[in-house]
Ligand SMILES: NC(=O)C1=CN([C@@H]2O[C@H](COP(=O)(O)OP(=O)(O)OC[C@H]3O[C@@H](n4cnc5c(N)ncnc54)[C@H](OP(=O)(O)O)[C@@H]3O)[C@@H](O)[C@H]2O)[C@@H](O)CC1
Ligand SMILES: Nc1ncnc2c1ncn2[C@@H]1O[C@H](COP(=O)(O)OP(=O)(O)O)[C@@H](O)[C@H]1O
């Protein structure tokens with residue numbers, strides 16, 4: 001297993017060409033956030049926007065619209081019960097992030113199945129939180145696309161069948177090789193399994209152990225893969241950036257909140273981008 005270093009950042013975070021516009025930096029659609037878990041999809045959406053995604057639309061419960069726009073007016077809103085609108089937004093997207101705060105009700109499952117039916121093979125799809133749990137428990141058919149799964153250890157146990165205590169790199173790799181996508185296995189030492197390599201994130205701090213931290217990472221991964229050509233590198237750089245910012249903040253803070261990481265992303269990316 002290879003240990004990630006800061007070298008991944010300038011290799012991935014490219015200089016923005018002068019002759020570019022918002023469309024150059026990706027259309028991201030984020031789907032999730034029921035009446036109880038609105039914060040999850042709001043944090044994911046903010047993370048995608050602050051990571052530099054060009055155009056972001058959030059498909060969530062109507063009850064979250066005002067809070068979403070209060071936190072991130074840059075995001076467009078679509079009502080998660082309007083399945084025709086969701087389908088057309090997915091068709092127009094480059095990248096889809098699905099699962100933060102989606103929940104596991106019958107309606108959540110219907111949204112997931114409808115979303116997957118509208119995914120195209122060239123799209124990048126980040127699958128997080130409730131979406132992973134639904135796939136594991138309800139045998140949902142995965143779309144043919146560039147898939148990136150971001151489970152925590154319990155979600156990985158549900159998806160892979162490997163008990164948390166038995167989640168060794170060799171056993172994880174056996175299951176990843178049967179899954180059609182990259183796996184970001186989150187823990188206090190997050191591991192990333194791509195088609196060709198296995199990587200360990202050396203960064204991270206217990207100051208990060210707070211609700212919404214993974215939702216924020218899912219949005220960052222969405223923002224990075226929407227902009228940067230090499231998908232595996234983009235995932236690695238997003239994971240590294242998330243923890244590196246947290247470590248910086250944790251030098252003076254007992255706990256690091258997801259929204260504080262989000263606020264720091266543009267400055268961190270500027271500091272560590274291609275020179
Ligand atoms: N503000 C919001 O809107 C928020 C909304 N959220 C949304 O809620 C939805 C459900 O997601 P979820 O992660 O909260 O619940 P679930 O999938 O049942 O996992 C928890 C179980 O797994 C266990 N566990 C073991 N190892 C673990 C590990 N390394 N990391 C984490 N857990 C670990 C853990 O063990 P325990 O804590 O009991 O020791 C517990 O038994 C999802 O859509 C998410 O996006 C949240 O993001 C919060 C903020
Ligand atoms: N002790 C820790 N050390 C380092 N990173 C941690 C620690 N605890 C949690 N994290 C990070 O926080 C995030 C938690 O993700 P997740 O459990 O999905 O959160 P949520 O669903 O509440 O947003 C992951 O990126 C994980 O690596």
Ligand SMILES: [Mg+2]
Pocket residue numbers: 128129152214215
């Ligand atoms: Mg999570």
